[in-house]
Amino acid sequence: MNYENILSQIMERPLRVSKGTVGEYLREVFEYHSKFTPHWRDVRNTLNPDVDKVFHGPPARIMENLLNGGFAVEEDYLRANWLRFLPEGYTGRVRFYQSSGTTRERAIGHWDAQYLKALNAYLYAALDEIYGLSGVYGEGHRMRAIAHGPYGWYQDEVSELVWRYGGTLYFIGMETDGLKRVLREQGLEATLRLLDPLVKYTERVMKTDTSVNTVRTAPPLMSLFEPYAEGIETAMISGVGIDKSFVGYFEENFSRTTFIPFYGYYLFGDLVGVQKRGHFTYYPNYPFTLVFPVKREEDRWRVVDYGERGRSAFVIARPEVFVVKVENETSIRAKPGEPFEWDGFSDPNREV
Numbered sequence: 001m002n003y004e005n006i007l008s009q010i011m012e013r014p015l016r017v018s019k020g021t022v023g024e025y026l027r028e029v030f031e032y033h034s035k036f037t038p039h040w041r042d043v044r045n046t047l048n049p050d051v052d053k054v055f056h057g058p059p060a061r062i063m064e065n066l067l068n069g070g071f072a073v074e075e076d077y078l079r080a081n082w083l084r085f086l087p088e089g090y091t092g093r094v095r096f097y098q099s100s101g102t103t104r105e106r107a108i109g110h111w112d113a114q115y116l117k118a119l120n121a122y123l124y125a126a127l128d129e130i131y132g133l134s135g136v137y138g139e140g141h142r143m144r145a146i147a148h149g150p151y152g153w154y155q156d157e158v159s160e161l162v163w164r165y166g167g168t169l170y171f172i173g174m175e176t177d178g179l180k181r182v183l184r185e186q187g188l189e190a191t192l193r194l195l196d197p198l199v200k201y202t203e204r205v206m207k208t209d210t211s212v213n214t215v216r217t218a219p220p221l222m223s224l225f226e227p228y229a230e231g232i233e234t235a236m237i238s239g240v241g242i243d244k245s246f247v248g249y250f251e252e253n254f255s256r257t258t259f260i261p262f263y264g265y266y267l268f269g270d271l272v273g274v275q276k277r278g279h280f281t282y283y284p285n286y287p288f289t290l291v292f293p294v295k296r297e298e299d300r301w302r303v304v305d306y307g308e309r310g311r312s313a314f315v316i317a318r319p320e321v322f323v324v325k326v327e328n329e330t331s332i333r334a335k336p337g338e339p340f341e342w343d344g345f346s347d348p349n350r351e352v
Contacts, residue, residue: 001032001319002092003114010287014121015129015339017286023062025287027055029317036087040322043071059342060303063292063313067301071324072313078323079107085321086110092320097152099266109267111153112320115288119269120160122285126272129339131260133165136233137214143167143234146205147216148174148198157269158216167214170205174198199224219246222254229254238262238270243347244278263348267316267323274337279347283340290315291345293333294326301326304333312348 006025010017030051034044047070054065066072078085086094092112099107127133137143143165147158151173162169174195198221206212206228215225215232218239225232235250235257242261250259261273263282268289273282284291292303293310304310312327331345 001028003112003118003319006319007114007118010118011121014118014125014285016341019059019286019342022059022287022290023055023057026062026315026317027051029319029322030055032319033087033322036089037085037322038088039073039081039084059286059290060292063290063294063303063315064301066315066324067294067313067326073323073325075107075325075328078325082108082110085323087320090320094320097266098150107266110321112318115318115320116156116160118288119157119285120164123157123161123270123272124164126283126339127260130272130274131234131258133234137165137167139166143214144209144211145214145216146170146172146202146212148172148202148218148221149216150174153266153269154264162214170209170212172198172201172205195221222250226253230256232257234258234260236260236262238264242280247275247278265314267314267321276337279332279334281334281337281344281346282348283337283342283344286342288316288318290317291331292343293331293345306333306335308333312345 030040033040035041049069054069055062057065082096092114094110094112096108096110099109143162145158145162145167147162147169149155149158155171155173159169159171202224206225210231212228213231213233215222215235217235217237219237219242222235222237225235232254233256235254237259238261247259250257259275261275261280261282263271263273268285271282271284271289271291273280282291292313293308294301294303294313295310301313309330309332312329312331314323314325314327316323329348329350331348334344334346336342337344
């Protein structure tokens with residue numbers, strides 16, 4: 001199994017993957033991993049699942065089938081046994097990445113370089129159709145961006161995205177281990193002291209290069225750009241702190257800037273979000289990533305109704321990796337919204 005056929009089918013319409021083909025795709029991915037990937041080979045030998053039944057029906061039903069069929073992986077097991085999730089003999093260009101570690105102990109996961117093409121196609125299409133960025137940045141007006149974040153998948157992803165717009169990027173890497181705990185327990189001032197090199201080099205760039213017009217960062221760090229708010233056209237922001245109070249701060253201090261919420265995760269990258277009536281809704285990059293809020297009732301998991309909050313459950317399905325897990329996080333199930341033809345999830349909260 002490889003990306004060649006997959007990419008040829010979705011690159012032209014990355015936001016309009018037919019929901020009817022998702023089950024077929026997921027089954028194909030699982031069939032491959034159950035033959036070549038140590039963890040999933042053991043699962044298939046132990047459970048002997050009826051794959052026709054598991055991967056039949058709409059995506060929400062498939063999620064329930066996977067969770068109730070014993071496919072879910074515990075976070076601690078995944079963190080300690082990441083090599084058991086790489087197919088034996090896989091020939092793609094694989095790189096292992098660490099999670100950011102802002103919330104909990106770092107985990108390790110892997111990506112095929114080809115996945116960046118699919119992810120970039122999804123991000124570019126979503127940013128164009130929702131926020132019209134291709135109309136903002138072009139030959140006559142280039143994107144010039146500055147990004148904060150951990151080295152690894154994030155650096156690759158944001159670089160490819162900026163280059164897609166013909167832009168130039170300043171990437172300022174940062175140590176993120178335990179940052180959310182410091183922010184929660186000691187406040188913003190202590191967090192910025194911990195990030196002193198990032199603060200110093202951000203100020204150096206912004207004072208020297210007055211053409212920077214795009215920011216990719218986290219909510220607490222937007223304060224670094226307040227003196228330069230007049231020139232910031234776009235701010236792509238992910239991480240803890242995206243809520244109504246942040247929106248109020250942003251609108252007051254960055255009145256000329258388009259705010260784009262992102263949701264990032266080390267096994268699949270960023271998902272693009274939209275703000276509607278005070279809620280932030282994110283839409284996965286089908287068919288590689290499925291996200292549904294779920295609840296456990298009478299020893300079974302169910303996908304919650306629209307507007308209901310539950311634990312966030314992921315299916316990450318690609319040639320190089322297959323993972324089913326329930327996160328220590330809650331979110332609200334959201335209906336499909338243009339230009340996406342599948343469900344989203346709103347207002348994720350990791351304080352579970």
